[in-house]
Amino acid sequence: MDWLRISILCMSVILAQSAPQGAPGPEIKIISQTNEISPDGGYKWSYEADNGIKADETGTLKKTNDAENPEVIVAQGAFSYTDKEGNQISLTYTADDDNGFQPQGAHLPTPPPIPPNIQRALDWIASQPSTTERAGKR
Numbered sequence: 001m002d003w004l005r006i007s008i009l010c011m012s013v014i015l016a017q018s019a020p021q022g023a024p025g026p027e028i029k030i031i032s033q034t035n036e037i038s039p040d041g042g043y044k045w046s047y048e049a050d051n052g053i054k055a056d057e058t059g060t061l062k063k064t065n066d067a068e069n070p071e072v073i074v075a076q077g078a079f080s081y082t083d084k085e086g087n088q089i090s091l092t093y094t095a096d097d098d099n100g101f102q103p104q105g106a107h108l109p110t111p112p113p114i115p116p117n118i119q120r121a122l123d124w125i126a127s128q129p130s131t132t133e134r135a136g137k138r
Contacts, residue, residue, distance in 0.1 A: 028051045030047055042058075052080075053079070055079035055080075056078055057077030059075040061073060061074075072096070076095075091104065092104050092105070
């Protein structure tokens with residue numbers, strides 16, 4: 001599955017979850033929309049709805065050293081909407097063959113802080129010479 005399909009799938013899930021459940025509400029109109037496809041395989045799309053939902057994405061073609069996948073799409077984009085509690089949700093993302101889908105947003109969960117004693121141990125380990133450096137000193 002390419003990144004364009006993954007990003008469209010993610011947007012569909014987000015929009016479906018942000019839509020009110022139950023009786024149908026007022027019609028939501030698209031107030032602006034763009035869709036550009038370049039001959040080289042790149043693309044750019046965006047839209048804005050009258051209920052405040054906004055989304056955009058740009059994809060560019062990237063050459064790789066992988067014989068099975070000599071070209072991949074690298075995408076970056078963003079979307080925002082207001083959740084059921086009235087909070088503004090904004091998310092930016094990149095998607096590529098090296099790091100996969102990388103979302104960023106204030107509403108996303110974050111890992112707990114590293115305990116101080118563990119951080120000291122990690123800092124000490126990082127300060128030690130690598131095994132290559134030690135092997136060269138023998």
